[in-house]
Amino acid sequence: MTRFLLLATVLLLSPALMAQQIQRQLGDFDFKLGTSASRTMAQGLISPGAIGAFHGGVDLTHADGWYIGQYAPSMGLTPTSSLQLDSYFGYKQRFDDSLGYEVGLIHYSHPTLADRDSYALYGGLTWLGSRLGGAFNDKPANRTGTLFADFGQLPMVDVGLTLKLAYHQLGTPYALSNGGQVNSFNDWSLKLSRPWFGMDLDLIYSNSNLSGGGCDAYSGMNTYCDSMVTFKAQRSFF
Template sequence: MLKPSHLLLGTLLSCSVANAQIFQRELGDFDLKLGTTPSRSMAQGLVKPASTGSFHGGLDLSHDSGFYAGQWAPSMGLSPGANLEVDSYLGFKQPFDNTLGYEVGMIHYSYPKVDTLDSQEFFGGLTFLGSRFGAAFSNDPDKQNSTVFADLGGNQPFGIGISMKYTTHQLNTPASVDGGYIGSFTDWSVQLSRPFMGVDLNLIYSDSSLSGSDCSAYSGHNSQCDGLVTLKAERPFY
């Protein structure tokens, strides 16, 4: 039996530093990127995609050997109710050939203006024929999260990108709910994306294993415990 879903329509505006949302420059053996579009396939937001604020951006520095490092801020904390978040990452990416490659790394999540502990995440994945398959483990202050992820970018019917994510959350301390305690739960999401006349359109369905009064224990990746359908339209200023 399906849970009732809600429809949320949001338009997100991003402040761009250059055309195509990315400024790129070579510095010897290094490649520097600045922009409002994430430049890493598995680093920023692979399994912890904080809701992107109206103003966001970051930088990425990579070496010809495959090592890379960077920072990404999904929210600059300028909008009411939004907090500054800085995700610092370090990793290594190497293709075996033109069709197969791998990537491993770690991310450090910090919230400079909020009195909360930072968290870390380790990730790894394979790229095959343009599609990405990844897994990650993160150690948050209140729980541990294990995630599997798939982005079927190598096969886009009608130009529509498809990505899926499934996460298991294990609470350090069981949460009290009506009728007992909850020590773990799962959540998942499916996203369809397609560019249209310069606008990035995204249709997202998310849900979790909790419902009703049990949702008081929910603290997962989705913005809502129950089933939620979200339509996002994003376009850069320049």
């Protein structure tokens, strides 16, 4: 599977491919190949692609609702990055045209690093183009509960809105220099996104309830512990 993903990502980076996503119907299966995560609930919970890193993935969905996929936020092709693979499988079904549900499992792996693998159970609802979900991630160093909401493109302004909120319980309390300790912390993020002339523009606000020396214990979903506003412009190779 790893070799297949590596080959698939090389194909993704080929300048001859000029579509944002390759999609094929293979019998009862829907096959997707792209530089971003698939349309499943897992899209809001897998690790985002690192800035400046090569990333991509595959997704295979059966007509009955079962699916399996793998996404690499980083292929580890640069000296400052390491290989990471997020593998997932799950089941999704719709009650009607406006309401559906989804459950699944994600395996986060770092083949070149020891003792970094972890798993997450996730589930959620889709309703009128919005996705509301949650996940529980049992990591070696901490346990994390995540709530996720993707409201899709907001009417009138044509801007996508995504929210994440996570609670982290440390396996071992982190001792601070002032004699205190950190047993748990929260972090969150808000993302506004909009396509513009072939690019994906993201404006992201992230923060946590840690500050000062407490940030030494931070190992959450955001890049930084403190309040941060990030602007990102990304254009797919194809």
